[in-house]
Amino acid sequence: MDLKVLEDAGQIAQAVSQIIIEGVSKKSNSVLGFATGASPVPTYELLVRAYKRGELSLKDVTTFNLDEYCGIPADAPQSYRSFMFENLFGLTDVDPEKVNFLNGNAPDYEAECLDYEGKIVRAGGIDIQLLGVGTNGHIGFNEPSDFFTDIPFAVTLTESTKRSNSKYFPDGRVPDYALTMGVGDIMRARKIILIATGESKKNAVKTMAEGIITPQCPASALRLHPDALVFADRDAASLL
Ligand code: F6R
Numbered sequence: 001m002d003l004k005v006l007e008d009a010g011q012i013a014q015a016v017s018q019i020i021i022e023g024v025s026k027k028s029n030s031v032l033g034f035a036t037g038a039s040p041v042p043t044y045e046l047l048v049r050a051y052k053r054g055e056l057s058l059k060d061v062t063t064f065n066l067d068e069y070c071g072i073p074a075d076a077p078q079s080y081r082s083f084m085f086e087n088l089f090g091l092t093d094v095d096p097e098k099v100n101f102l103n104g105n106a107p108d109y110e111a112e113c114l115d116y117e118g119k120i121v122r123a124g125g126i127d128i129q130l131l132g133v134g135t136n137g138h139i140g141f142n143e144p145s146d147f148f149t150d151i152p153f154a155v156t157l158t159e160s161t162k163r164s165n166s167k168y169f170p171d172g173r174v175p176d177y178a179l180t181m182g183v184g185d186i187m188r189a190r191k192i193i194l195i196a197t198g199e200s201k202k203n204a205v206k207t208m209a210e211g212i213i214t215p216q217c218p219a220s221a222l223r224l225h226p227d228a229l230v231f232a233d234r235d236a237a238s239l240l
Helices: 009-026 041-052 080-087 109-122 159-168 183-187 199-210 218-224
Strands: 002-006 031-034 062-065 067-069 128-131 153-156 177-180 191-196 228-233
Touching: 002 009, 009 031, 009 041, 009 128, 009 191, 009 228, 041 080, 062 080, 062 109, 067 080, 109 153, 109 177, 183 218, 191 199, 191 218, 199 218, 199 228, 218 228
Parallel strands: 002 228, 031 062, 031 128, 128 191, 191 228
Antiparallel strands: 067 177, 153 177
16 A cells, blocks of 8 residues: 555645546546545546546446445435536546446345446456545445455444434435445455545544554555555644
8 A cells, every 4th residue: 555645635636636537548448436425526526627628538437336325216416326427427428328336225235236246347347446534444335343345235334424424414314224345346446546635534544554454444454455545635644
């Protein structure tokens, strides 16, 4: 894992969007793993600008999102599908036919997760996986646990994650369950980029980068990856 401390979220977005633009220019049919949440938004803004300037086309990429809530309509404003169309897919030439999300309303979560894993494998695996990190060290919705997960699965969200995400729900009530890629899926990506910005991430960044590698801090697994880049701003890196 390579940790880079940059001044602020803007500089991180510049660096991360550049890596993605270069990756897609070398391989137009790249398989990209995307995250939602606040961390990647400045990067998505720069990708949209690059698209509008004619410097990026995403028409041939296949995408896999990390996770999705269970039990809310796919087109609800809080769904991660809606988030991605609002912030990136709907503003660029991403082909909606090549976009993949876990279906949080599937009748059988286990079958849905196995199907998603099959789709990732059939796409040839993920070239670049973008990640944020939770204040508790989670990646995707892989919460602190006694073991590292592998393939997609259904998860009960922790109170801390529900608290962090309650700002996106008008009634403050976050769904109890979500479907998420496993840590194994993330680790099988050929390149991983994690963005950590703001003071609230400082403990997670310290544990991820300097603590023991443990499923109690799922992000610590990235230290075992041959091409994982962590971008932290000064606030997120302040305990290092
Ligand atoms: C989102 C996801 C989460 C977030 C994490 C950080 O798809 O998988 O792991 O990346 O909760 O969220 P933000 O960026 O909102 O601080």
